[in-house]
Amino acid sequence: MISVVLDVVGGLLLVVGLGLMTIALVGVLRMPGTYSKLHAQSLATGPGVCCVLASSVATENAATISYAAVGIVFTVLTAPVASHAIARAARRRGAPAEPR
Amino acid sequence: MIGILLRVLALTGLYLLIVSSTKPGDIATGVVLAALVVAVGRRRREASAPTSARATLRRLAGVPALIGGTLVDVVTGSAQVIRCCLRRPPDPGLVWLPTGPTSPASFAAWGIRLGITPNTVVVDVDEERGAVLVHVLDAHDPETVRDEQMASYRRRQQRVFP
Incomplete structure (x- = not known):
């Protein structure tokens, strides 16, 4: 029973994660300007990647799940830094936008 | 003191997740490495006002x-x-x-x-x-x-x- 539940949860998380990444791809192509594209990109590198990694619960393998947990922790800590570095570089290179 | 213990615990947990093992030897290695990292971190940090256990628990x-x-x-x-x-x-x-x-x-x-x-x-x-x-x-x-x-x-x- 537990195995079936984990399969369903894992499958749902995988579908949600891949869906978020697909929408993020559409956003990166459609959004205007560097900063706006970064919003779409952070949808993929944050919730998208975390959902895909969390779908590892379906494997029921402790080693795989623990690696995925470490991956989620480091993704949560590093993705904002990468996004900030790109945004800061864009501002220094003169990306058009005045603070309000 | 509570803060130090929590840091050691968190780092040990991270180490065990990375090695994906709960063998006593790995736990001992994790605790030693975590204690070393926390000790080095404390030495490098600037002197700051000590926080009470109650304040730490309130933050937690x-x-x-x-x-x-x-x-x-x-x-x-x-x-x-x-x-x-x-x-x-x-x-x-x-x-x-x-x-x-x-x-x-x-x-x-x-x-x-x-x-x-x-x-x-x-x-x-x-x-x-x-x-x-x-x-x-x-x-x-x-x-x-x-x-x-x-x-x-x-x-x-x-x-x-x-």
């Missing part, structure tokens, strides 16, 4: 609200970004978020919270002014953006990272 009590609140922010932020990806962003722009965190650790935590939420991108930090420059997808009313972010900071983070 705010952690569930911090994690849960950040998750709520991530879900609502993701929904907004999804809407903007499929249509066009209403009025993207840069907004200064003044005041808020006062310590470097608090600034870092605030930056990570803002960064992990897809509807805000941290562009610049002004530690002297205590302000963060963020890019938001709907900046037609900057005051509302500031009020929302400050309310989120006070409600979710201030207790843990004042």
Whole structure:
């Protein structure tokens, strides 16, 4: 029973994660300007990647799940830094936008 | 003392997750390595006012609200970004978020919270002014953006990272 539940949860998380990444791809192509594209990109590198990694619960393998947990922790800590570095570089290179 | 124990515990947990093992030898190695890292970190850190155990426990009590609140922010932020990806962003722009965190650790935590939420991108930090420059997808009313972010900071983070 537990195995079936984990399969369903894992499958749902995988579908949600891949869906978020697909929408993020559409956003990166459609959004205007560097900063706006970064919003779409952070949808993929944050919730998208975390959902895909969390779908590892379906494997029921402790080693795989623990690696995925470490991956989620480091993704949560590093993705904002990468996004900030790109945004800061864009501002220094003169990306058009005045603070309000 | 509680803070030191928690750091050692957290680092040991991280080590055990990486080696993916709960054998006694691995646990002992993890504890020794974690204690070393914490000891080196304490030596390098500047002397600061000692915090009482009660204050540490009060801060720890705010952690569930911090994690849960950040998750709520991530879900609502993701929904907004999804809407903007499929249509066009209403009025993207840069907004200064003044005041808020006062310590470097608090600034870092605030930056990570803002960064992990897809509807805000941290562009610049002004530690002297205590302000963060963020890019938001709907900046037609900057005051509302500031009020929302400050309310989120006070409600979710201030207790843990004042």
